[in-house]
Amino acid sequence: AQSVTQPDIHITVSEGASLELRCNYSYGATPYLFWYVQSPGQGLQLLLKYFSGDTLVQGIKGFEAEFKRSQSSFNLRKPSVHWSDAAEYFCAVFIYGNKLVFGAGTILRVKS
Amino acid sequence: NAGVTQTPKFQVLKTGQSMTLQCAQDMNHNSMYWYRQDPGMGLRLIYYSASEGTTDKGEVPNGYNVSRLNKREFSLRLESAAPSQTSVYFCASSPQLYGGNTEAFFGQGTRLTVV
Numbered sequence: 589a590q591s592v593t594q595p596d597i598h599i600t601v602s603e604g605a606s607l608e609l610r611c612n613y614s615y616g617a618t619p620y621l622f623w624y625v626q627s628p629g630q631g632l633q634l635l636l637k638y639f640s641g642d643t644l645v646q647g648i649k650g651f652e653a654e655f656k657r658s659q660s661s662f663n664l665r666k667p668s669v670h671w672s673d674a675a676e677y678f679c680a681v682f683i684y685g686n687k688l689v690f691g692a693g694t695i696l697r698v699k700s
Numbered sequence: 701n702a703g704v705t706q707t708p709k710f711q712v713l714k715t716g717q718s719m720t721l722q723c724a725q726d727m728n729h730n731s732m733y734w735y736r737q738d739p740g741m742g743l744r745l746i747y748y749s750a751s752e753g754t755t756d757k758g759e760v761p762n763g764y765n766v767s768r769l770n771k772r773e774f775s776l777r778l779e780s781a782a783p784s785q786t787s788v789y790f791c792a793s794s795p796q797l798y799g800g801n802t803e804a805f806f807g808q809g810t811r812l813t814v815v
Binding site for chain 1: 704733735740741742743744745747748758759765790792794802803804805806808
């Protein structure tokens with residue numbers, strides 16, 4: 589079955605440090621990949637998406653993600669984290685024919 | 701722009717009561733979805749509608765029904781609420797179900813508690 593795995597439930601980084609959130613997917617064909625962010629009590633906001641082409645994708649708020657087909661991964665990165673980045677981050681895969689499947693989410697805490 | 705609007709934002713139900721969650725989008729999207737979000741489980745798809753007039757089950761459809769009233773509106777009904785349905789419910793829409801440069805837009809969520 590198709591699935592999305594985010595191995596880290598919680599991550600804590602210091603403000604100004606770099607960040608990498610991991611995402612692995614299980615799907616036979618090339619998927620459409622997304623990262624969403626959810627601030628407390630809010631809906632989901634799209635950070636970036638990958639459909640085809642350049643495997644390094646730039647998003648909003650200084651985030652980027654790299655699609656690695658050989659590793660079935662789509663990790664999210666940011667060079668320097670700000671306190672306002674504290675939120676929950678979801679990786680998602682759009683699977684042909686039916687649905688958008690989400691990972692369990694990674695909660696990011698930023699310490700000053 | 702309103703985007704995806706869900707009502708109500710909060711609701712408390714007693715076990716066995718019924719209710720309908722409303723969702724409307726003003727982006728002329730073809731596809732609409734209902735998800736539930738539970739801690740540590742991400743968002744799980746309850747039902748989706750690829751286009752007006754069609755609905756299909758997602759991962760966790762038991763205990764729910766949906767109606768795609770028209771292109772704009774997609775409602776979720778709990779016929780007999782159970783404590784296990786305590787969750788945050790999100791409605792989403794996308795231009796199409798799959799293919800091309802598509803993405804899903806989400807409402808602000810409905811926090812439902814069943815006591």
